[in-house]
Amino acid sequence: MATTKKRKVADSKVDKNKVYSLKEAATLVKEVNTTKFDASVDIHVRLGVDPKKADQAIRGSVTLPHGTGKTKRVLVLCTPDKEADATKAGADHVGLDEFIQKIEAGWTDIDVIIATPSVMPKIGKLGKILGPRNLMPNPKTGTVTNDVAAAVNEVKGGKITFKVDKAGIIHASIGRVSFDVQKIQENSTELINAIIKLKPSTAKGTYLKGVSMASTMSPGITVDTKNFLN
Known part of the structure; x- marks a missing residue:
């Protein structure tokens, strides 16, 4: 070249x-x-x-x-009782089963995925898709949490x-x-x-x-x- x-x-x-x-x-x-x-x-x-x-x-x-100077696109995977909190905090996408299906079909048009601990067993099967893209939620990075609003705010704020x-x-x-x-x-x-x-x-x-x-x-x-x- x-x-x-x-x-x-x-x-x-x-x-x-x-x-x-x-x-x-x-x-x-x-x-x-x-x-x-x-x-x-x-x-x-x-x-x-x-x-x-x-x-x-x-x-x-x-x-x-x-x-980072870039607005991160955030997906929150959670149960319905947490959806309003995630949306209010500014998450770009909120839900569960429909997004799991979209990711299985090849959709990864996001920068960060946050998940509640209770839904992690469902997300485990996405490891092959999300792992190589550094998108897999992980407790060590604060992306597996019950406080989805705080996690969204941190990511949007430069985390x-x-x-x-x-x-x-x-x-x-x-x-x-x-x-x-x-x-x-x-x-x-x-x-x-x-x-x-x-x-x-x-x-x-x-x-x-x-x-x-x-x-x-x-x-x-x-x-x-x-x-x-x-």
Whole structure:
């Protein structure tokens, strides 16, 4: 695939051999954006864990102080007595059986699924569809709860969930290139501090192995991990 002129210019601004401070990376990620839309700013965190071990399969959630800049589409799967609470809190879709059928038929046009504990046995069969898309409700990320209104409010207010992939990397969107440098910095710090707090006692060696920042279609910028270890 041919590299566009804009991408070549962007690539030339990022020194592949340099480790940038968080402030430098947040400034640079805005400069090298080549898209005409308000691109997502993503953080990629490489961890010294073995995701195959249950206690090292890091997953969690964090509320970003400045949100993600994207309105999350939320589906609440619950019993009829909880539907009004979910709707009032701003859920985009609320129900149960009809949405289970839609998901089985291939519908996944949502960003977050929240479920009450009582309906989880019904949702279990959707694991093959929802699991790979990181949409499966989970008590660890606060998406299995009886307080559906609070959960919807948190998601709409900037709460994100994350989990380590098979390669030991966590990928998360922490904002938009339209955000100012300070907001990108503060959201990044909040996410990585949350990941550091989840360090398993069984993980040996360096836990925070590498951090990079990139916007959609832009080159990755290596961030100095010392920013987060003080």
